[in-house]
Amino acid sequence: xxxxxxxxxxxxxxxxxxxxxxxxxxxxxxxxxxxxxxxxxxxxxxxxxxxxxxxxxxxxxxxxxxxxxxxxxxxxxxxxxxxxxxxxxxxxxxxxxxxxxxxxxxxxxxxxxxxxxxxxxxxxxxxxxxxxxxxxxxxxxxxxxxxxxxxxxxxxxxxxxxxxxxxxxxxxxxxxxxxxxxxxxxxxxxxxxxxxxxxxxxxxxxxxxxxxxxxxxxxxxxxxxxxxxxxxxxx
Numbered sequence: 001x002x003x004x005x006x007x008x009x010x011x012x013x014x015x016x017x018x019x020x021x022x023x024x025x026x027x028x029x030x031x032x033x034x035x036x037x038x039x040x041x042x043x044x045x046x047x048x049x050x051x052x053x054x055x056x057x058x059x060x061x062x063x064x065x066x067x068x069x070x071x072x073x074x075x076x077x078x079x080x081x082x083x084x085x086x087x088x089x090x091x092x093x094x095x096x097x098x099x100x101x102x103x104x105x106x107x108x109x110x111x112x113x114x115x116x117x118x119x120x121x122x123x124x125x126x127x128x129x130x131x132x133x134x135x136x137x138x139x140x141x142x143x144x145x146x147x148x149x150x151x152x153x154x155x156x157x158x159x160x161x162x163x164x165x166x167x168x169x170x171x172x173x174x175x176x177x178x179x180x181x182x183x184x185x186x187x188x189x190x191x192x193x194x195x196x197x198x199x200x201x202x203x204x205x206x207x208x209x210x211x212x213x214x215x216x217x218x219x220x221x222x223x224x225x226x227x228x229x230x231x232x233x234x235x
Contacts, residue, residue: 001175002190003054003089012193013050015200017181020188023199027192037184038169041127041145044135046182048143051125053093055176055187056084057165060130062107062156063100073157080158081117087162088175090122095172097165098130098147105131105147107154112137115144127178127185129167145180206231 012020017036025032058080068076084094098104110126111134118126118139125143126132131150138144147168162174170185172178177188188196213219213227 001088004177004190004193008194009052009091011197012052012179012188015197016050017179017183017186019200019203020179020196021186022203023196024186024188024192026199026203027195028189031189034171036170036186037127037167039129039147041147041168041184042132042149043182044132044138044144044146048141050179050181051093051143052177052179053091053124054089055172055174055178056087056092056094056123056161057096057163057172057174058094058161059097059099059159059163059165060109060156061099061159062109062130062154063103065155066157068157076158080161081121083161084118084123085121092123093125093127093178093180094118094123095165095167095178096126096128096130097167098128099159104129105150107131107152107156108133108150109153109156110144110146111153115139115142118142125180127167127180145185202234205234209234
C-alpha cells in the first residue's frame with residue numbers, strides 16, 4: 001500500500017479542499033472531472049478544518065437486519081474493527097457507502113460509541129452518504145461528513161469492508177489518500193501528492209494579482225484584462 005511522509009500529510013492540511021482540487025487540475029489534468037464528492041454532504045464540525053488521511057472503506061445497510069447471525073455476525077464485526085486498526089497506515093479516514101438506495105441514511109452507523117472507537121483506533125473522520133447522530137457527544141476531534149443527520153441506528157450493520165466504494169460520486173479504494181474539509185472531499189493520487197503544494201502556490205500567486213487589482217479603487221474591465229495578463233506570466 002502506498003504511503004507518504006507524515007510531514008507531507010501535515011503540509012497538505014495547510015490548503016483547503018477546493019485549492020487541492022485546483023492544484024490537481026494542473027498536475028493531473030485528466031482528473032479534472034472526477035475523484036471528488038459531487039453531492040451535498042453535512043460537515044458536522046467545520047471548525048476542525050482540513051483533514052488528510054488514508055482511506056478505510058466499507059459498505060453498510062440499515063433497513064433490514066443482517067443475514068449473518070451468531071458467530072458469523074461477530075466475525076464480520078470483529079474483522080471490520082481489526083481492519084480499521086491494522087488495515088494500513090494512519091491517520092485514516094473511513095469512507096462508508098450506504099447500500100439502502102433511495103432510503104440511504106435510514107439508520108446511522110455513526111454516533112457517540114463508534115466515533116470514540118474509531119478515533120481511538122487512529123481514524124480521524126468518516127465520510128458517508130448515510131446518516132450520523134449523537135452530534136454533541138461525538139469524540140473530541142472526530143469529524144463527520146454525511147448525507148444527513150438522523151436519530152436512529154435501525155438495523156445498521158456492516159456488509160463488507162476493504163472494497164472499492166462510491167460515496168457522493170467520489171470513487172474510493174482502500175488506502176487512497178483523502179483530502180477533505182467543509183466543502184467536501186477529493187482523492188489525491190499518490191504519484192502527484194508531492195506536487196500539489198507547489199501547484200497550489202502557483203495558483204495563489206496568479207489569483208493574488210487579480211484579487212489585488214479588483215480591490216483597488218477605480219477597478220475596471222481594462223484593469224481586469226491587465227491583471228489577467230500579468231497573472232498569466234507567472235510560472
